[in-house]
Amino acid sequence: MSLRGDVCVLVSCVLLSLFSDVLSLTEQKLTGSLNGKWSLSNSNGSLWLPAQVPGCVHTALQQQGFIQDPYFRFNDLSYRWIALDNWTYTTTFTVSTQLRSKQKVLLVFDGVDTVASILLNGVVVGETDNMFRRYDFSVGELLNDGDNVLKVDLLSPVVYASERRKAHSAYRVPPECPPDVQKGECHVNFIRKEQSSFSWDWGPSFPTMGLWRDVRLEAFNVLQLLQVSSVPLYNSGLSSWRIQLELHVDSVQTTNGRITLSIPELDSEETFDAQFGPGKTKNGFTLHINTSADVKLWWPNGHGDQPFYCLSIRGSQDGILVLSTESKVYFRTVELVQEPIVGSPGLSFYFRINGKPIFLKGSNWIPAHSFQDRVAPAVLRNLLQSAADANMNALRVWGGGVYEQDLFYSLCDELGIMVWQDFMFACAMYPTADDFIQTVREEVIQQVRRLKSHPSIVIWSGNNENEAALATDWFNIPVTQKPVYLKDYVTLYVDNIRAIVQQEDQSRPFLVSSPTNGAESEQEGWVAGNPYDPHYGDTHFYSYVLDCWDWRTFPQTRFASEYGFQSWPSFSTLQPVSVKEDWSYSSNFSSHRQHHEDGNRQMLLQAALHFNLPNSTDPLRRFSDTLYITQVMQAECVKTQTEFYRRSRSEIVEGKGHTMGALYWQLNDIWQAPSWSSIEFGGKWKMLHYFAQDFFAAVLPVGFEDADTLLIYAVSDLSDDLQLRAAVTVYSWADPDLACTLKSDLLPVPGGSAVVILKQPVAALLAGCGHCTRLTCLLTFHLEDGGGEQHGPTNHHFLCSPKDAEGLQRPNITAKVEEDETGGSYSVTLHSDSVAPFVWLDVGNVPGRFTSNGFLMVTRSTTVSFTAWRPTSVAELSRSLSVTSLRDVY
Ligand SMILES: *[C@@H]1O[C@H](CO)[C@@H](O)[C@H](O)[C@H]1NC(C)=O
Ligand SMILES: *[C@@H]1O[C@H](CO)[C@@H](O)[C@H](O)[C@H]1NC(C)=O
Ligand SMILES: *[C@@H]1O[C@H](CO)[C@@H](O)[C@H](O)[C@H]1NC(C)=O
Ligand SMILES: *[C@@H]1O[C@H](CO)[C@@H](O)[C@H](O)[C@H]1NC(C)=O
Numbered sequence: 001m002s003l004r005g006d007v008c009v010l011v012s013c014v015l016l017s018l019f020s021d022v023l024s025l026t027e028q029k030l031t032g033s034l035n036g037k038w039s040l041s042n043s044n045g046s047l048w049l050p051a052q053v054p055g056c057v058h059t060a061l062q063q064q065g066f067i068q069d070p071y072f073r074f075n076d077l078s079y080r081w082i083a084l085d086n087w088t089y090t091t092t093f094t095v096s097t098q099l100r101s102k103q104k105v106l107l108v109f110d111g112v113d114t115v116a117s118i119l120l121n122g123v124v125v126g127e128t129d130n131m132f133r134r135y136d137f138s139v140g141e142l143l144n145d146g147d148n149v150l151k152v153d154l155l156s157p158v159v160y161a162s163e164r165r166k167a168h169s170a171y172r173v174p175p176e177c178p179p180d181v182q183k184g185e186c187h188v189n190f191i192r193k194e195q196s197s198f199s200w201d202w203g204p205s206f207p208t209m210g211l212w213r214d215v216r217l218e219a220f221n222v223l224q225l226l227q228v229s230s231v232p233l234y235n236s237g238l239s240s241w242r243i244q245l246e247l248h249v250d251s252v253q254t255t256n257g258r259i260t261l262s263i264p265e266l267d268s269e270e271t272f273d274a275q276f277g278p279g280k281t282k283n284g285f286t287l288h289i290n291t292s293a294d295v296k297l298w299w300p301n302g303h304g305d306q307p308f309y310c311l312s313i314r315g316s317q318d319g320i321l322v323l324s325t326e327s328k329v330y331f332r333t334v335e336l337v338q339e340p341i342v343g344s345p346g347l348s349f350y351f352r353i354n355g356k357p358i359f360l361k362g363s364n365w366i367p368a369h370s371f372q373d374r375v376a377p378a379v380l381r382n383l384l385q386s387a388a389d390a391n392m393n394a395l396r397v398w399g400g401g402v403y404e405q406d407l408f409y410s411l412c413d414e415l416g417i418m419v420w421q422d423f424m425f426a427c428a429m430y431p432t433a434d435d436f437i438q439t440v441r442e443e444v445i446q447q448v449r450r451l452k453s454h455p456s457i458v459i460w461s462g463n464n465e466n467e468a469a470l471a472t473d474w475f476n477i478p479v480t481q482k483p484v485y486l487k488d489y490v491t492l493y494v495d496n497i498r499a500i501v502q503q504e505d506q507s508r509p510f511l512v513s514s515p516t517n518g519a520e521s522e523q524e525g526w527v528a529g530n531p532y533d534p535h536y537g538d539t540h541f542y543s544y545v546l547d548c549w550d551w552r553t554f555p556q557t558r559f560a561s562e563y564g565f566q567s568w569p570s571f572s573t574l575q576p577v578s579v580k581e582d583w584s585y586s587s588n589f590s591s592h593r594q595h596h597e598d599g600n601r602q603m604l605l606q607a608a609l610h611f612n613l614p615n616s617t618d619p620l621r622r623f624s625d626t627l628y629i630t631q632v633m634q635a636e637c638v639k640t641q642t643e644f645y646r647r648s649r650s651e652i653v654e655g656k657g658h659t660m661g662a663l664y665w666q667l668n669d670i671w672q673a674p675s676w677s678s679i680e681f682g683g684k685w686k687m688l689h690y691f692a693q694d695f696f697a698a699v700l701p702v703g704f705e706d707a708d709t710l711l712i713y714a715v716s717d718l719s720d721d722l723q724l725r726a727a728v729t730v731y732s733w734a735d736p737d738l739a740c741t742l743k744s745d746l747l748p749v750p751g752g753s754a755v756v757i758l759k760q761p762v763a764a765l766l767a768g769c770g771h772c773t774r775l776t777c778l779l780t781f782h783l784e785d786g787g788g789e790q791h792g793p794t795n796h797h798f799l800c801s802p803k804d805a806e807g808l809q810r811p812n813i814t815a816k817v818e819e820d821e822t823g824g825s826y827s828v829t830l831h832s833d834s835v836a837p838f839v840w841l842d843v844g845n846v847p848g849r850f851t852s853n854g855f856l857m858v859t860r861s862t863t864v865s866f867t868a869w870r871p872t873s874v875a876e877l878s879r880s881l882s883v884t885s886l887r888d889v890y
C-alpha cells in the first residue's frame with residue numbers, strides 16, 4: 001500500500017522520498033516487517049514446519065518435503081486433505097521500545113487467505129474473512145518488552161464455505177458444486193477468495209490458505225499515510241487537465257498542515273491547507289494543469305507512447321517539511337461509447353482513448369499460478385511482454401481470479417496494455433447477507449483506491465457472466481423464485497459495487513457484468529432478456545461442434561470479450577508432471593488434466609474437420625503429434641474468428657457489426673493441462689500465440705470466401721490513411737515452384753478501418769492459374785503500397801481442407817542452427833523440398849521464443865531466430881530441435 005512500486009524514475013524526478021510515506025511532526029513512522037520464516041502446524045499437531053511469509057500452506061509443505069510438487073500427476077486429488085484441515089501460522093518477535101512507545105501501533109496484513117483469527121500474545125486482535133482486503137489492527141497495548149507471539153489460526157476454506165451454505169437455509173445460492181469433471185470443492189461463492197481456487201474448467205482445486213501478502217507493524221505518533229492516488233481528469237470544454245489527488249491518512253488526532261502539489265515539467269504547482277483526522281480520513285486535492293503546457297498523452301500499445309509525469313507531493317507543518325513523495329501520473333481519457341448506429345438496431349459499444357476510437361486486441365488473464373507466492377516478477381514480466389509482443393493492447397483481468405499485484409498494473413501502464421478489470425465474482429449467484437455485503441464493500445473501496453491511479457485500467461466490470469447466468473437460467477431457478485435472485489444481483493453489483501466505484505472513481509466507465517448489453521441491460525432492470533445480443537454490449541461465444549473455419553458461425557458482435565478453443569500444451573511442459581504411462585491421449589492422466597466436459601474429444605472432432613489425425617504406430621510419437629494437432633486446430637480456429645471480428649469493424653451487415661474488440665479466451669495457464677490458453681504454464685508460446693502476432697498486427701489482410709467468391713479486406717488500426725493493393729499468390733500443394741500471382745488495384749485504406757480490397761470469384765482466380773483446382777492449390781496474400789512495399793504480415797487461405805489437399809507431400813525439412821554474431825540469439829535455417837503447412841519448431845525444455853513458428857513454408861528455405869531465456873549452445877539446440885509439419889503426423 002505504499003508508493004514503493006510507483007517511485008518515479010524519470011531523470012526529471014530529482015526529488016527522492018525524504019521519508020517514504022511519513023507525515024508526522026518530528027519523527028518518522030517506524031515499520032517492522034514480520035515477513036520471513038514463521039512456523040506452521042496443522043490442527044492436531046501432527047505436522048510442524050517452517051513456513052515462509054508471504055506464502056501459503058501448500059508451498060510450505062512442498063518446500064519442507066512433506067509433499068511432492070502439487071502439480072505432479074494426480075496430486076491435486078492426493079492433497080485434498082490440506083484444505084480440509086485447519087492451520088496455524090506462528091511467529092515470535094521482539095520490538096524496540098522506540099516502536100512500542102509510539103502513540104499508535106498497527107499490525108497490518110496486506111493479504112490473509114482467508115478465514116482467520118489473529119492472536120497476539122494470546123489475545124484475539126481480530127478476524128478476517130476476505131482474501132482481497134488489507135486488514136490492520138491496533139495492538140500497541142498488547143506488545144511486550146520481550147518476546148511477542150503472533151498466531152494466525154486459519155480455518156479450512158472448504159469447511160467454512162460449506163458452513164456458510166448451511167447457515168443460508170432460506171434459499172440456495174447456486175451453483176452448489178462445480179461439475180464433477182473439475183474435481184473441485186463446493187460453495188466457493190460463499191467465501192471471498194479466488195473463486196477458481198476451488199477448481200475451474202482449466203484449473204485444479206487447490207483452496208489455498210496462508211498469509212499471501214506482507215505482514216508488518218506500523219508505528220507512529222501523529223499520523224501516517226495509507227494510500228496516495230492520483231487520477232487525471234480532462235475538461236473538454238476548457239481543454240484542460242486537472243489531477244485529483246487523494247491522501248488516505250490514519251491520524252491519532254486532528255492535524256493541520258499544508259500540502260503542495262507540483263508537476264515542474266508542466267509548470268504546475270498549488271498549495272493547500274489541509275486538516276487530517278482524527279481516525280482514517282480521505283483528503284482530496286485538485287491540481288490544475290497550466291493549459292498552455294503541452295501534455296504528453298498515454299496511448300495503448302500500437303497507438304503511441306506511454307509517457308508519464310512525476311507529481312511531487314510535499315507536506316509541511318509549521319514550515320517544516322514532513323512529507324515528500326512522488327507519484328507517477330499518466331494522462332489519458334477513456335470513454336465507453338454506447339450510442340445509436342445508423343442502419344443498425346441497438347447501440348455501439350467501443351472505447352475511445354484520448355478521443356480516438358480504439359479496437360481492443362488481446363486476451364483474458366487468469367491467475368498465473370494456484371499459489372500466488374509463486375507468481376514472481378519475472379513471470380509477470382514475461383507474460384505481459386508476450387502479450388505486448390503479440391501486438392495486444394488489452395487484457396481482461398477475469399473475475400474468478402485475484403485483483404493482481406501492483407507490479408501487474410505498473411507493467412501494463414508501461415507496455416500500453418489496457419486492462420478491463422472485473423471484480424472478483426464469476427459464474428455464480430452470490431449471497432447478500434449483511435456481513436457478506438460489508439466485507440465486499442471494504443474490498444471494493446480498497447481495490448479501487450489501490451488501482452485507480454493506473455492508466456492501464458480502462459474499465460471496471462462487476463462480475464463475470466452472472467447477468468447471463470441469471471438471464472439464461474444456468475442454475476434451473478424456478479420462475480417464481482427469480483425475483484429473489486434478481487434483487488440479490490442488483491443489491492450486490494448495482495447498489496453496492498457500482499455505487500462505490502462511482503463514488504471513488506469518476507475517471508473511467510463501469511459495467512455491471514460481462515457479457516452484458518450495457519446501457520440496454522440497465523434499461524431492462526440490469527438483467528437483459530438476452531445479454532448475448534450482438535446489437536448491444538459485449539458477448540462471450542463458444543462453440544466446439546460447429547466448424548470454426550466457417551465465419552458464418554460467429555456472432556457479428558459489437559465487442560467479443562471471450563471466445564476460444566482448447567489445445568494441449570507441448571510435451572516438454574507436460575513431461576515434468578507426468579510419467580511414461582501418462583503419455584497417451586487416452587491415459588488416465590490425459591483425462592484427469594482435462595477439466596472441461598468432453599474437451600479432449602471435442603478437440604479431435606474439430607481438428608478432424610480439416611486435418612488427418614495423427615496415427616503414428618509409435619505411441620509416444622502419436623501422443624506428441626496429437627498435442628501438435630490440437631495446437632494447429634486452436635491456432636487456425638482463433639485466427640479465423642479474430643480475423644472475422646477485425647474485418648467487421650467498419651461494416652454493418654443485416655444490422656450487425658461495428659465490432660471494436662477481440663479478446664480471446666485465454667492468455668495464460670495456471671498449470672500444465674489442456675486449456676484455451678495461448679501461452680503454456682512456464683511461458684512457452686503455443687502456436688496460437690505466434691499466430692496472434694500476425695492476426696493482431698496493426699495492418700492486416702484478411703481473406704475469406706463468401707459464396708465461392710474470395711474477398712480480401714485490408715484492416716488498419718493506424719491513424720494514417722494508406723493506399724494499398726492485395727497481392728495474391730496461388731501455390732500448388734505439390735510443387736513450391738509452381739505459382740502465379742494476381743494484384744488488385746490500389747485503393748484507399750483509411751486509418752482505423754476495414755475495407756474490401758479484392759473481390760474475385762474463386763473459379764476465375766483458379767482459371768487464371770492453369771494447373772490449379774481447389775484441391776491442388778492454396779493461396780497466400782499480403783498488402784502492399786504503390787511502391788511495392790509490403791504492409792503487415794503475409795496471410796494464407798486454404799481452398800480445401802488440408803486433409804483433402806492433392807499433392808501435399810511429406811516434406812524433407814532440414815534445419816541448421818547457428819549462433820548470431822551478437823551472441824545469445826540463434827538462427828535456425830530451414831530447407832524444405834516441398835510445401836509444408838504449420839511448420840513447428842520445438843526445442844523441448846530449452847526455454848525461449850522463436851521469432852515465428854507454426855508457419856506455412858511455400859518457399860524452399862526460410863530463417864527464424866530463437867532467443868533463449870537461459871544460456872544454451874548450438875549443440876544443445878541442435879540436439880533438442882524437432883521440426884514437425886502437418887504431413888508428418890499421418
Ligand atoms: C492429524 O491430521 C492429519 C492431517 O489431516 C491426519 O493425516 C492424521 O491422521 C491426524 N492424526 C491424528 C492422530 O488424528
Ligand atoms: C477446524 O476448526 C473448526 C472450527 O473450530 C472445527 O469445527 C473443525 O473440526 C476443525 N477441523 C479439524 C480438522 O480439526
Ligand atoms: C503557466 O505557464 C506560463 C508560461 O510558462 C507561465 O507564465 C504562467 O505563470 C503559468 N501559470 C501557472 C498558473 O502556473
Ligand atoms: C485408470 O483409472 C482407473 C480408475 O481409477 C483404474 O482402474 C485404472 O487402473 C487406471 N489405469 C491406469 C493405466 O492407471
Ligand SMILES: *[C@@H]1O[C@H](CO)[C@@H](O)[C@H](O)[C@H]1NC(C)=O
Pocket residue numbers: 812813814831
Ligand atoms: C533430405 O534433404 C537432405 C538435404 O537436402 C538430403 O541430404 C537428404 O538425403 C534428404 N532426405 C531424404 C529422405 O530425402
Ligand SMILES: *[C@@H]1O[C@H](CO)[C@@H](O)[C@H](O)[C@H]1NC(C)=O
Pocket residue numbers: 612615616617890
Ligand atoms: C495414417 O493415415 C493415413 C491417412 O489416412 C494413411 O494413409 C496411413 O496409412 C495411416 N497410417 C497408419 C500407420 O495407419
